[in-house]
Amino acid sequence: MSTGVSTTLLAYLPSPDRGVWYLGPIPLRAYALCIIAGIIVAVYWGERRFVARGGEPGTVLDIAVFAVPFGLVGGRLYHVATDWPTYFGPGGNPVDAVKIWQGGLGIWGAIALGAVGAWIGCRRRGVPLPFFADAVAPGIVVAQAIGRLGNYFNQELYGGPTTLPWGLEIYNRVDPATGAPDPLGGVALDPTPIAIVHPTFAYELIWNLLVAATIVWADRRFRLGHGRAFALYVAGYTLGRFFIELMRTDPATRVFGDIRINVVVAAAVFVGALAYLVIVRKPREILAAPAPATSGEQASADAGTTDDDQPVSGGARDRAP
Known part of the structure; x- marks a missing residue:
C-alpha cells in the first residue's frame, strides 16, 4: 500500500506475524489448533447440556466420533466445490484440495454432512437426532467463533479497506529462507502493513457468541425442543453471515450475476430455519430409559413413542431437564 498507510499507525489491530510455529520438524498450525479447540468446547458443553x-x-x-469426521469432510468438500477454480482452474494445484490445514471449511457442508454423522451416532445410541441437536446447538456456534481465530492467524477472510480504529493490519509474509511470498506458512519480516481492512472474521466471531447467548436464553425461557x-x-447464524459475507473481499464463486454464493445460501437456509421455528410447536422432549422387557413383551418399544406429552427413548434416565 502507499506510505500513507505506514504513517497512520493509530490504534489499528495488528495481525500475527505468522500462523505456523515449529516444534523441531513438527509444524504447529494455529488454524488447526483453533479447530481442535472449538471441537473440544462444543463436545464438552454439548455433553453438559445433554x-x-x-x-x-x-x-x-x-x-x-461420527459427527466430527463427517463434518470436517463435508466442510472441506463444500469449500472445494464452491471455490474449485483455486484448485482445478488455471494455475491451480488439485493436491491443495486436501490440505485442510491451510484453511477452507465451508460451514454449510460441515453442518450437512456432520448431521449425517450425528444421525448415525444417534441411531446407534437410540437418541432422537433433534434432541441431540438442541443440546449441542450453542456449543457448535461457539466452536465456529473459536475457529474464526484461525482465520486471524492465517490473515484471511477479511473485508475491504477501512480507517476505523479496529481496522486490521495485513502484512506481507514471506518464506524466511528464500524471500518468496508465502501468505499461509510464511513470516512477516517487515512490520509495515500493506493494507488496513475490516476484520470480518472478527465480526462473525462476535456475532456467533451473541447467537450462542441468545440460544441459551431462549432455551431457558421457552424450553425449546424437537430441534427448535x-x-x-x-x-x-445465517442472519449475521448474510451481511458479513457482503463485506468480504476474498475470492468467491459468484452466482446470479455477481452475488457471492454464500450470500444466497445464507438467505435460503435462514428462510428454512425460520419456517421450522414457526411451524414446529411441540414441547421439549423428555428422554426416558426403555422399560425392561417382561414375559416376552418388548416394553422398550413403548418407550419409543414420540407423542407430545410422552417420553422418547434414548437410554437415559427418566427425568425432566
Whole structure:
C-alpha cells in the first residue's frame, strides 16, 4: 500500500506475524489448533447440556466420533466445490484440495454432512437426532467463533479497506529462507502493513457468541425442543453471515450475476430455519430409559413413542431437564 498507510499507525489491530510455529520438524498450525479447540468446547458443553436435559453421560462424545469426521469432510468438500477454480482452474494445484490445514471449511457442508454423522451416532445410541441437536446447538456456534481465530492467524477472510480504529493490519509474509511470498506458512519480516481492512472474521466471531447467548436464553425461557434450539442457531447464524459475507473481499464463486454464493445460501437456509421455528410447536422432549422387557413383551418399544406429552427413548434416565 502507499506510505500513507505506514504513517497512520493509530490504534489499528495488528495481525500475527505468522500462523505456523515449529516444534523441531513438527509444524504447529494455529488454524488447526483453533479447530481442535472449538471441537473440544462444543463436545464438552454439548455433553453438559445433554445430561442436564435428561441424556446419558458419554453419549455426546460417542456421537461426536461420527459427527466430527463427517463434518470436517463435508466442510472441506463444500469449500472445494464452491471455490474449485483455486484448485482445478488455471494455475491451480488439485493436491491443495486436501490440505485442510491451510484453511477452507465451508460451514454449510460441515453442518450437512456432520448431521449425517450425528444421525448415525444417534441411531446407534437410540437418541432422537433433534434432541441431540438442541443440546449441542450453542456449543457448535461457539466452536465456529473459536475457529474464526484461525482465520486471524492465517490473515484471511477479511473485508475491504477501512480507517476505523479496529481496522486490521495485513502484512506481507514471506518464506524466511528464500524471500518468496508465502501468505499461509510464511513470516512477516517487515512490520509495515500493506493494507488496513475490516476484520470480518472478527465480526462473525462476535456475532456467533451473541447467537450462542441468545440460544441459551431462549432455551431457558421457552424450553425449546424437537430441534427448535438448533433451528434458532441456524437462523441466527445465517442472519449475521448474510451481511458479513457482503463485506468480504476474498475470492468467491459468484452466482446470479455477481452475488457471492454464500450470500444466497445464507438467505435460503435462514428462510428454512425460520419456517421450522414457526411451524414446529411441540414441547421439549423428555428422554426416558426403555422399560425392561417382561414375559416376552418388548416394553422398550413403548418407550419409543414420540407423542407430545410422552417420553422418547434414548437410554437415559427418566427425568425432566
